[in-house]
Amino acid sequence: VSERGAAVHRRAKHGDEITVLVTQMCVLVHILATATVIDVAIIGGGPCGLATALALSKATCLHNAKVAVYETDSFAPKGASIQISKAGWSAITAVDREAASRIRATGSPVTRVSFRSLDGKSLTPKPLTLLVLLVSLAFRMLRLFGVRRGITRTHTWHDVRSTLAERLRERWGADVIQSGRTLTAVDAQSADAVELRFSGREEETVTARVVLACDGTRSAVRRLLPGEPGDDLLVNEERSVWRGIAPAFSTRGEATFYKDGAGRSGLVFPAGVGQGSSWSLIAPAAEGRAADPDEARRRMEAALPHGIQLDATLRKAIDGSPTVLEHKLVVRDFDNHPWTCSVPRVAYLGDAAHPLRPTGEGTALAFEDALTVGMLAAQADSLDAFCVPATL
Numbered sequence: 031v032s033e034r035g036a037a038v039h040r041r042a043k044h045g046d047e048i049t050v051l052v053t054q055m056c057v058l059v060h061i062l063a064t065a066t067v068i069d070v071a072i073i074g075g076g077p078c079g080l081a082t083a084l085a086l087s088k089a090t091c092l093h094n095a096k097v098a099v100y101e102t103d104s105f106a107p108k109g110a111s112i113q114i115s116k117a118g119w120s121a122i123t124a125v126d127r128e129a130a131s132r133i134r135a136t137g138s139p140v141t142r143v144s145f146r147s148l149d150g151k152s153l154t155p156k157p158l159t160l161l162v163l164l165v166s167l168a169f170r171m172l173r174l175f176g177v178r179r180g181i182t183r184t185h186t187w188h189d190v191r192s193t194l195a196e197r198l199r200e201r202w203g204a205d206v207i208q209s210g211r212t213l214t215a216v217d218a219q220s221a222d223a224v225e226l227r228f229s230g231r232e233e234e235t236v237t238a239r240v241v242l243a244c245d246g247t248r249s250a251v252r253r254l255l256p257g258e259p260g261d262d263l264l265v266n267e268e269r270s271v272w273r274g275i276a277p278a279f280s281t282r283g284e285a286t287f288y289k290d291g292a293g294r295s296g297l298v299f300p301a302g303v304g305q306g307s308s309w310s311l312i313a314p315a316a317e318g319r320a321a322d323p324d325e326a327r328r329r330m331e332a333a334l335p336h337g338i339q340l341d342a343t344l345r346k347a348i349d350g351s352p353t354v355l356e357h358k359l360v361v362r363d364f365d366n367h368p369w370t371c372s373v374p375r376v377a378y379l380g381d382a383a384h385p386l387r388p389t390g391e392g393t394a395l396a397f398e399d400a401l402t403v404g405m406l407a408a409q410a411d412s413l414d415a416f417c418v419p420a421t422l
C-alpha cells in the first residue's frame with residue numbers, strides 16, 4: 031500500500047490525474063480486500079485466549095460481535111503436561127461447565143506420590159511412606175468400583191487447549207479461531223481502533239476495537255507496541271527447564287519428585303488419559319539455547335550430574351520421549367512496570383501478564399483472567415460499552 035501511495039504521489043506531481051484516480055481506487059480496493067474489521071481480537075490460542083473467547087461467548091452484549099482468536103500454530107500436539115489447581119477448576123467451571131467437564135475427562139488421576147534423589151534413593155519421609163501407601167490403596171479400591179479418583183489430575187497442555195478450541199467452535203463457529211496467523215505488527219495510533227498485521231497463509235491486516243493479548247510469556251503484543259517494556263518485564267530465574275512426553279511409558283498413577291543438592295529438580299507424572307508419562311527437569315541455566323529438539327536433549331544430558339546412574343523411572347521417561355523441549359525459566363518482574371498497557375484498547379492476560387515459576391498455578395490464573403473479562407462483558411449494557419478503553 032505504501033508503495034502504491036508513493037506512486038500516486040509521483041504521478042500527481044506530473045499532473046496525470048486519471049492515473050492518480052485509478053491508483054487511488056486500487057489502493058482503496060486493496061485495503062478493503064485485505065483489511066478485516068472486528069470488535070475483539072484475541073492474540074494467542076493457548077488456554078487463556080481460548081477460555082477468554084469462551085467467556086465472551088456467554089455475554090449478551092457480544093452475541094452479534096465479531097470476535098476472533100489469532101494463533102500462530104496449527105493446533106498440532108505440542109508442549110508437555112500440566113495439573114490444574116482448585117482455583118483453576120473453579121474458574122473454568124464458571125466460564126463454561128461443559129468445557130470444564132470435557133477437560134476433566136482428559137486427565138489422569140495421580141494416586142501416589144514419592145520423593146527421590148536423581149539417582150533413585152528414596153527421600154520420602156518415613157511417616158509419609160505409610161500414609162502414601164494407604165492413600166494409594168484407597169484410590170485402587172475406588173477404581174475397582176469404577177471411580178477414577180486421585181490426589182490431582184494431570185492433562186497434556188494440548189488436550190486442554192484442543193478441548194477448549196472444540197468447545198469454542200461449537201459456540202461461535204469454526205471461523206472464531208484463525209490458526210496459522212502470527213502477529214507481526216501493531217499500530218495503535220488511532221484513538222478508535224488498533225491495527226494488527228498477521229503473517230501466515232497470506233498477509234492480513236485486522237482492525238480491532240479491543241485487543242486481548244493472551245500470547246504467552248514473551249508476548250508479541252508487548253514486544254511490538256512502542257513504549258511497552260517488551261521482555262524487560264521478565265526476570266531471568268537463571269534456570270533451564272527441559273520437558274517431554276513419553277507416550278508408551280506409564281507411571282501407573284505415580285508422580286515422583288526429584289531433587290539433588292546442586293540446584294537440580296525433576297518430576298515424572300502421568301501425562302493424561304492414554305498419553306503415557308510427562309517429565310520435567312530443571313537445572314542451573316545452560317548457556318545459549320537449543321536450536322532443535324535433538325540439541326535440547328544433548329544439552330539436558332550435559333546438565334545432568336555426571337558419574338551417577340539416573341533413577342530408572344526418570345531415565346525411561348526421558349528416553350521414551352520423541353521430543354525434548356527446552357526453555358529458560360523467567361517470571362514477571364512483580365515490583366516494576368504497570369499492569370495496564372500504555373495503549374488503552376489493549377490488555378494483557380494469562381502468561382502475557384504474569385508469567386510465574388512452574389508452581390502449578392499458571393493455567394489457573396489464565397482461567398481466572400478469562401472469567402474476569404467475561405464478567406466485565408456480562409456487566410456491559412452494549413457492545414460499545416464493553417469496547418470502551420476504560421473497561422480494560
Ligand SMILES: Cc1cc2nc3c(=O)[nH]c(=O)nc-3n(C[C@H](O)[C@H](O)[C@H](O)COP(=O)(O)OP(=O)(O)OC[C@H]3O[C@@H](n4cnc5c(N)ncnc54)[C@H](O)[C@@H]3O)c2cc1C
Binds near residue numbers: 102247394
Ligand atoms: C515447566 C513448566 C511447567 C508448568 N506446569 C504447570 C502446571 O502444572 N500447571 C499449570 O497450571 N501451569 C503450568 N505451567 C504454566 C502454564 O503452562 C501457563 O501458565 C499457561 O499455559 C498459560 O496460558 P496462556 O494461554 O496465557 O499462555 P500460553 O500457554 O503460552 O499460550 C500462548 C499462545 O499464544 C500463541 N502465540 C505466541 N505468539 C504469538 C503470535 N505472535 N501470534 C499469534 N499467536 C501467538 C502461542 O502459540 C500459544 O498458543 C507450567 C509452565 C512451565 C514452563
